[in-house]
Amino acid sequence: MTETVIQTRGLTKEFIRDEFHVVALDRVDIDIRKGEFVALMGPSGSGKSTLLHLIAAMDRPTDGEIRVLGQDLRGLSDREVSYWRNSHVGFIFQSFNLIPVLNAIENVELPLKLTTLTKKEQREHAATALKLVGLEERMRHLPRQLSGGQEQRVAIARAIVTDPDLILADEPTGNLDAASADEALNLLAKLNRDYGKTIVMVTHDPHAAGFATRVCHLEKGVLLESLQADGS
């Protein structure tokens, strides 16, 4: 049986926003196995991004259990969580979020600054990642000198440069045109298929979800259904 990399039980997240009590996630139970490409779908405010942030340990749950890659995230300090995230998780944002003063290869190198790799090794790893996303010709370009699609590919290269077990993507095609979106999705699918990366992607685009091997629907913080790509 395939190893479970993400497991939540009764996962709940509540916010107090302007005196209103908001339940963003309501007792969510989910298991995601190694090598899966999961799309989290749902309308705005359904809790899909909140679930992604909890999986990435960017936020703490109000209640419930969450184990990612065998690690109980509730037991880690802020510092331990930072190192854990650097080693095990690659995160892709909707708005790319590259550092504007760094060029493409420097942006990709950034997570490697926290490792024990030498400068030369860091540069080699970053170049390999950029090559994998097809941007070896744009290494010295600043983000403002790249198109949106290229920026997102740099962001994908940055997410995979530490060779993480888990790639999390929050609406990765939300700011891209159709052609660039397909390029990015094909890349994610390739990472999942050829390199065995477990990917969790938040999207509200059914076309994007079509690239996933499994689609989970959330509504008002509740996990409704979970369908395999083959519809089972």
Next chain:
Amino acid sequence: MMRISNFLPLVFKNSFRNRRRSILTVASLALSLCLLGLLMAMYEALFYGPDPTPAQAVRLVVRNKVSLAQPMPLSHEQKIRQVPGVEAVMLQQWFGGTYRDARDPNNFFARFAVQPQEVFSIFSEYSLPEAERQAFVRERTACVASRTLADKFGWKTGERITFVGDIFPVTVELKLAGIYDDPNQNEVLYFQWEYLRESLRPVFGGEMDMVSQFILKADSPESVPRISREVDEMFAVTPFQTKTESEQAFVLSFVSFLGNLKLFMLAIGGAVTFTILLVSANTLSMSVRERIREVGIMKTLGFTPGIILGTLLGEASLMSLTGGLIGCAFAWALCAMISSAPIPFAQLRGLALTPLITLICLSIAILIGLGSALLPALNASRRPILDSLGHSG
């Protein structure tokens, strides 16, 4: 173990990401630290100058207790000679007057009427050929000038020098009898007290029996405090009370005629430091605030709050250190210019930005950088990731 050098390129790029703002911040820091360095150098030169030489250490100056402008009776001289430990006494009268054009500050230098036979025993560091010394003692209108002064005006022995009096309503016409070497390179001219007295006789209708200062030579530096006390006690119940102090203290008191210079300089220094602290705090907090979203991105990539705090403080330190270095370089150049310019305070001729002052200035620069950035950097580094990512800057 990750290396700090990993983050240096990031620190450097972020420090100068907004070139115009960075240049203006560095320039304001440089200007302020230049002023601060110059003030500190002046403070040190005026109040903590070099230790007195052996010759200076045994000299005392006696003046009227009320002020330097008030004279004392000549009769004090004989009484002062009686104080144990006093080896020599010389009266010294500031003449003032105008040489050539009074509007040119280059023409200002010290001119004293003195007893010629005493000058070179009291100022034992001066050296003058014996023939010139004797000519100075012998000739009523003779004068001697330091080599620094003679070189400045191109004077040669035999030169005719005229001063038009302002304090005293007489014109003295002098002949340069000798040029002496002074290791302190002061610009001073001495002429005969008797000549001044004689010139004033028709004006006063009698003998001038008052003088502004007495210069004493003690038998040892240890006797100086006692002699000072005893001389002042001796005249304590007369109409002409005295103030006797070491030469070094006298020079410092002369500086204090400008007002409470110490307080003035400290106040300016404090105001400058506080102002740059406010200016740089404003700039650096603005710079950090604009990048809160980037801090969130870096945290998502695994940067810990400690590393983020370190890089933000590193950026602030780099910028303030750059400003400090430029400021110190300017202060060094200004010190060199001032010390070689014609200035009335001999102490300022030793004006220099010492290694200690440079170190203090650079430390202040770094502290200002750290102090300014600490609060915004702490806030940014502790901010939750999702709050940071939601920040639009």
